[in-house]
Amino acid sequence: MVISCASVLAILGFLAYFALPIFAGGHLGEIFSWEWRPFQGQCGILPMAVGSFLLAVTAMGLAYPLGLGICGFAHGLGPRWLRRPLLGLIHFLTSIPTVIYGFVSVIFLVPLVRGIFPESTGYSWLTAALTLSLMVLPTIVLLIQAQLQQVDGRVRLASAALGFSPAQTFLWVLGPQASRGLWAAAVLGFSRALGDTIIALMVAGNAPQVPHSLLDSIRTLTAHIALVVATDSTSQAYQSIFASGLILFMVTTAINLTLRRLQSGTRPAASHD
Amino acid sequence: MIKRLTSLAQACSWLAVVTTLGLVLLLLGFLGLRGFDALNPALFFGKTPAWAAITARLPVWHGIWPACVGTVTLVLLASLLAIPLGLASGIYLASYAPGPWKRWFALAVELLAAIPSIVMGLFGFALILFLKKTLAPQANTCLLLSAGCLALLVLPYLILMTQTTLEALPSELRLTGLSLGFTPWQNLVHILLPAGGRGILSGVILAVGRAAEDTAVILLTGVVANAGLPSGILGKYEALPFHIFYLAAEARSDAELAQGFGAALVLLLLTAALFLGAYYLQNTLAKAWKQKDLLI
Numbered sequence: 019m020v021i022s023c024a025s026v027l028a029i030l031g032f033l034a035y036f037a038l039p040i041f042a043g044g045h046l047g048e049i050f051s052w053e054w055r056p057f058q059g060q061c062g063i064l065p066m067a068v069g070s071f072l073l074a075v076t077a078m079g080l081a082y083p084l085g086l087g088i089c090g091f092a093h094g095l096g097p098r099w100l101r102r103p104l105l106g107l108i109h110f111l112t113s114i115p116t117v118i119y120g121f122v123s124v125i126f127l128v129p130l131v132r133g134i135f136p137e138s139t140g141y142s143w144l145t146a147a148l149t150l151s152l153m154v155l156p157t158i159v160l161l162i163q164a165q166l167q168q169v170d171g172r173v174r175l176a177s178a179a180l181g182f183s184p185a186q187t188f189l190w191v192l193g194p195q196a197s198r199g200l201w202a203a204a205v206l207g208f209s210r211a212l213g214d215t216i217i218a219l220m221v222a223g224n225a226p227q228v229p230h231s232l233l234d235s236i237r238t239l240t241a242h243i244a245l246v247v248a249t250d251s252t253s254q255a256y257q258s259i260f261a262s263g264l265i266l267f268m269v270t271t272a273i274n275l276t277l278r279r280l281q282s283g284t285r286p287a288a289s290h291d
Numbered sequence: 292m293i294k295r296l297t298s299l300a301q302a303c304s305w306l307a308v309v310t311t312l313g314l315v316l317l318l319l320g321f322l323g324l325r326g327f328d329a330l331n332p333a334l335f336f337g338k339t340p341a342w343a344a345i346t347a348r349l350p351v352w353h354g355i356w357p358a359c360v361g362t363v364t365l366v367l368l369a370s371l372l373a374i375p376l377g378l379a380s381g382i383y384l385a386s387y388a389p390g391p392w393k394r395w396f397a398l399a400v401e402l403l404a405a406i407p408s409i410v411m412g413l414f415g416f417a418l419i420l421f422l423k424k425t426l427a428p429q430a431n432t433c434l435l436l437s438a439g440c441l442a443l444l445v446l447p448y449l450i451l452m453t454q455t456t457l458e459a460l461p462s463e464l465r466l467t468g469l470s471l472g473f474t475p476w477q478n479l480v481h482i483l484l485p486a487g488g489r490g491i492l493s494g495v496i497l498a499v500g501r502a503a504e505d506t507a508v509i510l511l512t513g514v515v516a517n518a519g520l521p522s523g524i525l526g527k528y529e530a531l532p533f534h535i536f537y538l539a540a541e542a543r544s545d546a547e548l549a550q551g552f553g554a555a556l557v558l559l560l561l562t563a564a565l566f567l568g569a570y571y572l573q574n575t576l577a578k579a580w581k582q583k584d585l586l587i
Contacts, residue, residue, distance in 0.1 A: 029406065032417045087307025095304040104308065106570075111315065113566035115504030117532045118555050122318055124539040125325075125548070152314055185297050213407025215507040220539055240409045240507070247416060247511050256420075263413040270405045278398070 033264045054226035061258040063242065065226050067265065070238040072229065073146055073218060074211040078158075080151035081211075082204055085158035093166055093192060094184030105163070111156035120220035123149040128221060131233075138233035141223035146236065150217050158207040165199030166192060202277050209273045213266065215240035239266055325549070326556030334553040335359065350519050355554045357520050361434075361528040362503055364521050368438035369502045373446050374495060380446075381453020381491075386479060404447035412511030415440040419512075432513035435524040440508045445498040452494025456487040456576075489576040493569035500565035504558065506532040516541075531558045 051062030088108065092101045127148060132140030169192055177187040193200075215238075218224075223235025224245060237245075239262040246259045337354035351357055384396060415436050422430040464486060468478035484491075514533040521528035531554055538551035 029410070029414045032414055032421070033410075035417075035421075084307045084311055087304040088311060090300065091304040091308045095301045096308065107312075107315075109570065110563070110566060113500055113504075113562045114318075115506075115532060115558055115562055117504070117506045117535050118322065118559055119318070121535050121539045121551060121555050122322055125551075126321055152318070155311065183297075185301055186293070189297060189300055209405065213409070215407070215409040215510075216536065220536065240407060243409050243413055244507065244510050247413075259413065260417065263410050266407050267410050270407060271402055274402055274405045278401070 029267070033260055033267060061254045063239065063258050063262055063265075065228050066237050066239045066242045066262065068228050069222075069236040070212055070218075070240065070266075073143065073150065073222065073236060073238055074208055076143070076147040076232075077150035077154060077211045078204065078208050080147060081155045081158050082207065084151075085155055085162055085207075086200070088159050089162045089166055090188055090193075092163065093170065094186075094188040098184075108156045108159045112160065116153060116214065116216045117220075119149055119153045120217045123217070123221045135233050139223065139235070141221055141235055142233045143222065143229050143236040144232040146218055146222035147232075149221055150211055150214055153214065153217060154207055154211050157210050158203065161203035161206050162200060165196050165203050168199065169196045198280070202281065205273055205277060209270045213240065213270060215244055219244050322552065322555055322559065326552040329549040329553030330556060334550060334557075353550075355531065355534060355550065355557065357518065358529040358531045358534040358554065359557070361514075361518075361521050362531045365434060365438055365441065365509070365528065365530055366499055366502050368434065368524065369441035369445065370495070370499055372438060373442035373449060373498065373502075376442075377446050377449025377498070378453050378491065380450045382457065382479065382484075384450065384454045385457035386475065386483070400447045400450050403443070404451070406444075407507075408444055408505050409507040409511070411440050411444050412508040414443075415508070415512040431525075432511070432527075433525045434513060434521055434528045437509045437512040437514065437528075438524075440512055441502045441505060444505060444508060445501050448498045448501060449494055452497070453491050456490030456494065457483055459490070460487055487576075489572040489579075493572040493576075496565050496569040496572070500562045500569075503565070504532055504562050506536055509533055510536075531561075 051064060053062045054065060088104070090096075092105055096104075123145060127145050128140035130140075131142060131145050132138060138144075173191050173195055174187065177191045178184075182191065218236075218238040219241040222238065222241065224237045224241055225235035226237045226242070227234070229236045243259045243262050246255050333354070335351075335354050335356045337351050337356075339351045339354065345356075380396075380400075384393060384400075388396060416432065419430050419432055419436065460483060464482060465478070468482040469475070473481070509530055510533065513527055514530050515527045516529070516534070516537045518527045518529050535551055535554050535558065538547055538554065542548045542551055
């Protein structure tokens with residue numbers, strides 16, 4: 019227990035310790051700038067931060083509606099007997115290794131994208147977003163499912179007694195009741211998508227630039243860390259990866275703390291019903 | 292109007308399910324078809340005779356055997372570090388922790404679970420840089436470091452699974468032992484742990500699967516493309532997920548690509564088997580307690 023607390027603190031401490039020279043040494047402007055040319059001393063990570071954000075948002079934009087559809091299917095929009103096999107399958111999908119999504123995408127999707135859009139290399143924002151959305155889909159379904167489950171027990175009998183069909187219950191009772199939870203699921207899913215490294219590294223192309231179209235190459239903070247460690251460059255480049263790590267750590271932590279706050283705000287009200 | 296909206300929503304949900312199923316079938320089918328052809332002894336051992344390779348008398352070139360051994364060693368080492376800690380913490384949280392502490396500990400576990408795996412790898416990498424500067428100039432990324440970081444990565448899953456399993460046991464069970472004069476410790480060892488064992492075990496299996504598939508952590512902490520069998524816990528090593536990652540970028544021939552498919556299929560079969568095992572255990576646990584509920 020103590021170890022688990024200590025390791026969270028240790029991770030934060032280490033990252034801060036290595037990122038500190040940036041903040042103390044007045045290189046702040048250089049790290050938070052738009053140019054990545056490590057051999058000319060320009061180590062800006064802002065393009066990567068934008069890349070991370072854009073990729074996570076687009077992947078969520080694709081995966082969330084699908085996830086919501088699947089959850090609706092399981093909660094009344096689809097036939098009841100399909101519910102268990104469907105959710106079982108979704109559970110199973112969470113066990114597929116990320117690197118396999120990446121591998122199949124490199125072999126299958128990248129040439130496909132290149133074939134459809136000959137001006138692109140295939141390693142692009144679009145390819146990464148499609149792959150990543152399939153990868154986070156099962157997680158999102160389970161997150162939404164957990165939120166719906168909490169409300170479902172409370173309202174199902176009541177709405178059935180009022181003459182709602184299962185499909186109507188989902189659309190006009192369950193969905194609106196769980197709307198806050200649905201937001202929470204979306205934000206958590208976003209933080210999962212933000213943390214992915216391997217798919218971005220394998221299929222996004224990794225050019226350190228702000229993309230102008232879906233077909234442009236894109237580099238995320240996570241992939242940036244992996245690339246710089248692999249290619250052993252200048253000490254300032256190293257500082258940029260600790261800054262990247264710190265950003266990722268702080269964003270995911272902030273998201274979790276905020277959601278915890280929100281949910282503990284709703285919990286007492288929920289326990290009255 | 293309402294009827295129309297309802298059927299529109301139903302159509303959309305069918306569409307979502309069918310799209311997802313189609314994509315998943317495409318993914319698995321593609322992998323299965325291409326990988327199945329590659330599944331043979333040569334995939335694992337290359338041109339080395341199988342028995343000589345297994346007993347490590349001859350090195351294996353052009354095979355995934357060293358990567359398999361690397362992954363298994365890595366996972367075993369990580370489990371060795373994470374399982375005792377995870378179970379102890381979970382039990383503490385479920386049975387012993389006083390209220391306010393419990394809240395803080397639970398928060399710490401939640402935050403640890405939310406850390407992206409690459410940040411965990413970066414932590415290990417920073418640790419080595421730190422050691423190089425201070426205590427041990429010759430320190431380098433290695434198998435032990437990767438196992439340590441992977442252990443940190445799966446620790447929150449273990450803690451949460453143990454805690455929720457124990458807390459989900461019927462409260463009669465908890466009270467019966469205590470009312471018969473068991474000490475809390477006896478109650479835990481003789482009643483609660485045997486009753487929740489399957490749930491905890493399935494948590495362990497899921498954590499093992501998570502450790503086996505992670506690529507980002509080992510990428511920063513010592514995995515390499517060509518190391519042969521792991522030489523020791525302070526040496527470099529190969530691992531299956533990294534091997535697949537490497538082949539996706541560097542495969543130069545059809546044979547190497549086929550090896551990539553073979554390796555991907557092997558890894559998928561491994562994680563799928565672990566998942567199904569855990570799923571089975573959880574189902575039997577749920578069934579066991581449902582029947583007990585009827586009896587009471």
